[in-house]
Amino acid sequence: MNLQRRAVRQNVEKSRFELPVDGEVALADYVLRDGVMLFTHTETPPALQGRGIASALIEGALLSARQQGLKVRASCSFVVDYLARHPEFADLQG
Known part of the structure; x- marks a missing residue:
């Protein structure tokens, strides 16, 4: 996933x-x-589902938000769940 991120x-x-x-x-x-x-919506085309693509996408997006000095919130259930599973991004939640 590192390459995809x-x-x-x-x-x-x-x-x-x-x-x-x-x-x-x-x-x-x-x-x-x-x-x-x-974050309001995450969408992964059916051909890419089940391969960790959405997780790589959100990881990259959160790293970008951190680099830009932004806080993050999520109304998208995928991002809410991702943040709950990845405490390394807890500092971004605001």
């Missing part, structure tokens, strides 16, 4: 993070307001 890109114009894999793109939508990145 490095391939995560932030598409500022569309307010989402993207991870292209095998001709498909997994995405995580967000809303940025007052220094907080709220």
Whole structure:
């Protein structure tokens, strides 16, 4: 997954993070307001499901948020669950 994490890109114009894999793109939508990145939706194409792609996408997105000095919140259930399973990102929750 490390290689895929490095391939995560932030598409500022569309307010989402993207991870292209095998001709498909997994995405995580967000809303940025007052220094907080709220993750609202994560989508993984059916062909990519079950391979850890969404987890790699969210890991990359959270690392990017940290690098930008942002806090994170999530209304997307996948991101809520990811944050609960990964205490190394607890410092980002705000």
